[in-house]
Amino acid sequence: MDPALQELVARSFHPPQARGIPLNIHSYGPEEIAEVLDSLLTTQVTMGKKVRAFEHAFAAYCGAKEGIMVNSGSSADLLALAALTNPALKDRLHPGDEVITPAVTWSTTVFSILNAGLLPHLVDVGEDFLLDIEQLKEAIGPRTRAIMPVHLLGNPCNMKAIED
Structure with missing residues (x-):
């Protein structure tokens, strides 16, 4: 360069x-x-x-063999869920499986879940607009097969807490 x-x-x-609530830093x-x-x-x-x-x-x-660049987070969601529901996978997601995602998100997050034949389970967010970890823990049930966090407004989710 x-x-x-x-x-x-x-x-x-x-x-x-920033002034007030920093939504657009x-x-x-x-x-x-x-x-x-x-x-x-x-x-x-x-x-x-x-x-x-x-x-x-x-x-x-x-830690993957390959990476694929896409044009948007929406396309990434569609691609990821298409891969996770692929019949070639031994332990794949099936129609009707529940996917937890935050209630504060873009509509395409929920659309991607529905498009894959899965059921969205919306969980509230904390003051940082990210998944509330305590509510996430309470939401996990027998039909839960995946958690789809959303890194919103440039704020990364606490992936360690979500993975635990």
């Missing part, structure tokens, strides 16, 4: 100061902006070496 571009972005980036900084501009200038925005590099890095981070 052009160092002059990185320097320009670093000098120009001035994130707004940016989760990106000058490095991400410079990468976006570099990608736009090289016209490599949907495929190419950066996408392949990201797929490989993300797969390694997850």
Whole structure:
């Protein structure tokens, strides 16, 4: 990447100061902006070496053989649930299985669950707008086969607590 571009972005980036409830604080900084501009200038925005590099890095981070980049979280949800309901899997999700997800989410989260023939079980969120862990524990029942957390508004869920 052009160092002059990185320097320009670093000098120009001035994130707004949060007031009240911080619902829209940016989760990106000058490095991400410079990468976006570099990608736009090289016209490599949907495929190419950066996408392949990201797929490989993300797969390694997850301990997986492969990683697939998609255009949105909605597409990722559809793809993940299609994989988890695939008849080729020995221990797959079946129609009617329950999937716990937060009540505060995008409609496509619930649509993806329904589209896969599964039943959404909505659980309330805490003050951080993420799954309330205590309510999650209470919601797990005999029909629960999966938990579909949503990292909302740039806030990551407490995956350790969810996995436990």
